[in-house]
Amino acid sequence: MSNKVIHVLYNDDDILMDAVKQTRAAHHHIEEIYTPFPVHGLDKAMGLAPTRIAICSFLYGLVGLSIATAMLRYIMIVDWPQDIGGKPSFSFIQNMPAFVPVMFEMTVFFAAHLMVITFYMRSKLWPFKEAENPDVRTTDDHFLMEVSVHGDVDQMVSFFENTGAVEVKVIEKH
Amino acid sequence: MYTFSSRLKTFSFILMIVGVLGIGYSFFTAPKDINDVEAILADQHGHHGDAHAEAADHHEAKDAHVQTADHSEAAHAEASHDAHGHAADAHGADAHNDEHHAHLEHVLHQLQNKPWAAVYVAALFFMLIALGALAFYAIQNAASAGWSPVVFRVMEGISAYLIPGAIIVFVLLVLGVMGTHHLFIWMDDEVVAHDHLIQGKSGYLNGTFFLIRAVIFMGGWILYRQYARKNSLAQDEANDNSYYKKNFKASAAFLVFFIVSESIMSWDWIMSVDPHWFSTLFGWYVFASFVVSAVTVIAMVTLYLKSKGYLEYVNTSHIHDLAKFMFGFSVFWTYLWFSQFMLIWYADIPEEITYFITRINDYNLPFFGMVVMNFVFPVLILINTDFKRLSWIVVMAGIIILCGHYIDFFNMIMPATVGDQWFIGAGEIGAILFFMGLFIFVVFSSIAKAPLLAKRNPLIEESKHFHY
Numbered sequence: 001m002s003n004k005v006i007h008v009l010y011n012d013d014d015i016l017m018d019a020v021k022q023t024r025a026a027h028h029h030i031e032e033i034y035t036p037f038p039v040h041g042l043d044k045a046m047g048l049a050p051t052r053i054a055i056c057s058f059l060y061g062l063v064g065l066s067i068a069t070a071m072l073r074y075i076m077i078v079d080w081p082q083d084i085g086g087k088p089s090f091s092f093i094q095n096m097p098a099f100v101p102v103m104f105e106m107t108v109f110f111a112a113h114l115m116v117i118t119f120y121m122r123s124k125l126w127p128f129k130e131a132e133n134p135d136v137r138t139t140d141d142h143f144l145m146e147v148s149v150h151g152d153v154d155q156m157v158s159f160f161e162n163t164g165a166v167e168v169k170v171i172e173k174h
Numbered sequence: 175m176y177t178f179s180s181r182l183k184t185f186s187f188i189l190m191i192v193g194v195l196g197i198g199y200s201f202f203t204a205p206k207d208i209n210d211v212e213a214i215l216a217d218q219h220g221h222h223g224d225a226h227a228e229a230a231d232h233h234e235a236k237d238a239h240v241q242t243a244d245h246s247e248a249a250h251a252e253a254s255h256d257a258h259g260h261a262a263d264a265h266g267a268d269a270h271n272d273e274h275h276a277h278l279e280h281v282l283h284q285l286q287n288k289p290w291a292a293v294y295v296a297a298l299f300f301m302l303i304a305l306g307a308l309a310f311y312a313i314q315n316a317a318s319a320g321w322s323p324v325v326f327r328v329m330e331g332i333s334a335y336l337i338p339g340a341i342i343v344f345v346l347l348v349l350g351v352m353g354t355h356h357l358f359i360w361m362d363d364e365v366v367a368h369d370h371l372i373q374g375k376s377g378y379l380n381g382t383f384f385l386i387r388a389v390i391f392m393g394g395w396i397l398y399r400q401y402a403r404k405n406s407l408a409q410d411e412a413n414d415n416s417y418y419k420k421n422f423k424a425s426a427a428f429l430v431f432f433i434v435s436e437s438i439m440s441w442d443w444i445m446s447v448d449p450h451w452f453s454t455l456f457g458w459y460v461f462a463s464f465v466v467s468a469v470t471v472i473a474m475v476t477l478y479l480k481s482k483g484y485l486e487y488v489n490t491s492h493i494h495d496l497a498k499f500m501f502g503f504s505v506f507w508t509y510l511w512f513s514q515f516m517l518i519w520y521a522d523i524p525e526e527i528t529y530f531i532t533r534i535n536d537y538n539l540p541f542f543g544m545v546v547m548n549f550v551f552p553v554l555i556l557i558n559t560d561f562k563r564l565s566w567i568v569v570m571a572g573i574i575i576l577c578g579h580y581i582d583f584f585n586m587i588m589p590a591t592v593g594d595q596w597f598i599g600a601g602e603i604g605a606i607l608f609f610m611g612l613f614i615f616v617v618f619s620s621i622a623k624a625p626l627l628a629k630r631n632p633l634i635e636e637s638k639h640f641h642y
Contacts, residue, residue, distance in 0.1 A: 054559075058557070086522070097519050098520060
């Protein structure tokens with residue numbers, strides 16, 4: 001089986017959106033779309049599943065809150081309950097207001113940083129990673145849609161030429 | 175065009191009638207003199223009551239002293255203690271009897287304040303909801319918000335309650351200055367004569383100046399409300415945007431006036447029930463409390479009208495935005511509540527900390543319960559994007575938030591006026607029902623007076639197609 005793909009280039013996001021809708025209607029499988037900036041509504045038009053990163057972040061926040069609570073309770077109440085300026089250190093709840101700023105910041109810290117790291121891992125981004133850019137123009141002013149080839153190649157090429165493309169290429173993928 | 179449904183009108187009248195009955199009952203059952211108080215206290219304390227009754231007959235002064243101290247507030251207990259020291263003297267019994275008498279006097283004042291405080295809290299709460307809706311409306315205008323013009327008429331309708339609401343609050347303030355009720359202790363010349371702290375503040379806290387400030391603030395708010403409403407209706411029929419521009423300028427000017435007057439208003443009408451106590455961020459705290467209630471009411475009225483099919487262009491994105499404001503302002507309120515509490519708790523300066531000691535000792539459940547209702551619940555429910563688009567979730571969260579912020583105002587007023595004699599009974603619930611009925615009647619009458627879509631607002635098209 002050949003692993004040919006078609007690279008269709010556009011120079012306008014509105015044309016791209018229309019092309020995506022036509023492509024989906026014609027049941028061609030869109031592998032990937034490369035754009036120089038976020039195109040509002042593109043994920044919906046492509047039918048991508050919504051992100052779950054907010055749910056991750058919420059859970060990370062709970063982790064941060066738990067760690068802060070456990071840490072402060074152990075250090076300030078259990079391990080060495082000193083009298084520091086008359087603050088009551090007999091139980092956690094008695095001295096809780098003084099811990100809230102730390103608990104809040106730890107919640108935000110964990111929620112933010114772990115979410116960012118999750119994003120990097122899920123999007124496979126790291127320093128020295130080799131860029132996966134099929135065409136340098138897509139970082140500047142062009143939009144590229146990559147479609148997997150099935151059936152008649154010529155028919156597909158003519159279909160994409162009619163969607164307002166500025167360039168259609170058939171590429172052999174390794 | 176909305177027509178005020180006769181069922182809702184009947185409902186609002188029923189609320190008002192039931193409310194008046196509740197308020198009337200609480201005034202009727204308030205104790206008239208010390209003997210009534212003695213009976214009530216005997217009733218409250220069950221078997222302790224016997225010893226208590228004997229105290230009145232000058233018997234077993236020492237025993238009764240313990241009883242008295244039991245249900246005295248901290249300061250009073252100290253005073254009793256002094257009296258106990260004198261008990262060894264020949265005049266011990268007399269001295270103690272005076273103390274007991276003073277205690278009964280004190281409880282009598284608290285119980286007589288109770289129905290007034292119930293009415294005052296509810297009147298203030300509903301008036302501030304209307305004021306919050308007006309401030310939110312002014313912000314939307316001054317910020318040229320593109321999403322909200324489809325709900326402008328709802329906000330204008332809610333702000334209509336400001337006029338009757340402000341008049342009622344003003345009447346209550348005038349009655350206070352006249353000495354009909356004793357919610358504001360600094361209005362009592364007898365008290366001020368013996369209180370150096372209040373004397374030092376009397377340049378600011380005196381009846382005349384107090385009422386002048388109230389007139390200026392309420393007058394300013396009502397003036398902007400009427401002017402903005404008039405321009406908003408005139409813009410519907412206009413050929414250019416001149417009325418819109420007038421409203422833009424008026425809103426910006428109003429917001430400047432509002433933030434100054436709101437801050438002073440909160441010192442005058444709320445903080446001054448505790449004239450010995452002060453807090454710098456109090457104005458912001460009060461603002462956060464009523465603006466979140468106002469946004470909640472806007473969302474709930476919008477959902478009601480939408481469910482009746484009157485708001486064609488309101489979609490789930492508008493509801494989503496309102497729910498986001500509910501969420502955001504809830505967190506903002508909590509931030510200010512905690513900042514005020516934690517700063518005072520941490521430093522623990524006696525003159526400030528008494529404010530929270532009375533609340534934590536006598537109002538433990540309402541004081542911490544409202545944090546759960548106003549923070550924990552909305553944060554957990556409204557953090558979800560999908561939930562913010564569901565009507566029933568927004569309404570349910572809204573009811574909790576409104577109840578929570580009523581308790582917030584209850585916590586601000588009651589400890590200084592009724593102390594540990596508080597109870598959410600006929601008077602309090604009656605007052606809420608009465609003002610809720612009046613609020614519903616005024617708001618929906620006002621909404622019925624104009625089309626629900628601001629036709630020629632320059633941002634109305636954007637708002638109609640608003641999608642998030």
